């Protein structure tokens with residue numbers, strides 16, 4: 001049984017607290033959040049303790065592991081402090097808003113010796129993982145083209161967008177990791193940003209984007225993102241290879257279809273939003289973390305993966321602003 005503290009009682013903190021509480025090998029020990037009674041409100045229903053200061057989690061000998069779900073600028077400070085205190089860490093994406101922040105903390109990051117995993121939950125989505133496993137098994141021959149579609153049902157508040165680091169660091173970062181999961185090293189990137197929402201445009205960010213990535217193997221990935229989608233949380237993936245193709249479709253609550261005089265084959269909306277759509281992925285991500293900590297093995301998504309995803313996000317930001325094709329060292 002792993003005793004886990006959650007740092008940050010916001011949206012993702014709720015996801016992790018619920019996932020820990022439902023996991024047979026995990027126990028929610030503590031929730032830390034300095035704002036109002038957010039920690040208390042999240043901790044109480046699970047019988048966990050609450051604290052304002054994250055230091056309480058690092059100092060508590062009964063806490064084995066920490067999940068960092070605080071705002072992005074605090075990820076490195078919280079990750080480093082937790083690891084220095086000997087805790088295993090599952091840290092949310094992105095590792096930082098800026099590669100400069102990663103480089104400034106390089107010595108501390110290199111010194112980490114406890115298990116560290118990053119929250120690229122989509123690697124653990126059963127459908128995406130099954131597509132990847134089939135590719136690895138050679139079911140479609142050599143992978144030639146990967147298409148990742150990720151559209152949110154609605155944009156987050158403008159106040160969130162302003163401090164998010166931009167669409168590529170905040171949203172596309174998941175897709176950059178998925179592309180690397182399938183294709184390995186990326187050597188070339190081109191991004192096109194769109195301003196479909198005037199309120200988001202005012203913040204200086206894009207609210208939709210298309211990114212193409214070329215891998216060292218010659219395979220190409222296309223990522224299609226939008227901060228809004230009229231039909232809900234649109235999460236799909238297609239892998240096309242020499243000898244076939246694999247498709248992971250959207251997921252609905254039931255398989256019920258309605259046909260009547262106005263419509264045929266109408267289905268329920270897609271599962272909405274990340275809490276529901278990726279509930280299995282968060283559970284399997286936590287299982288992979290616990291398994292690695294218990295077995296003393298390296299967790300599947302480490303600091304290097306987080307840094308590479310951020311590097312791609314920075315390259316995409318530059319590409320979308322300048323129109324340049326960015327060549328990356330492989």
Ligand SMILES: NC(=O)c1ccc[n+]([C@@H]2O[C@H](COP(=O)([O-])OP(=O)(O)OC[C@H]3O[C@@H](n4cnc5c(N)ncnc54)[C@H](O)[C@@H]3O)[C@@H](O)[C@H]2O)c1
Pocket residue numbers: 007008009010011012013032033034035038053054069070071072074092093094119120121170274
């Ligand atoms: N993997 C995913 O699917 C996923 C989904 C959503 C968010 N995220 C990531 O999780 C992080 C948090 O996002 P969110 O949407 O939950 O944000 P949020 O604003 O809802 O929650 C952040 C929480 O952290 C708290 N906080 C601020 N300073 C703190 C401190 N010093 N110590 C402890 N807590 C502190 C805030 O009070 C707030 O409750 C972001 O980096 C985001 O990119 C990941």
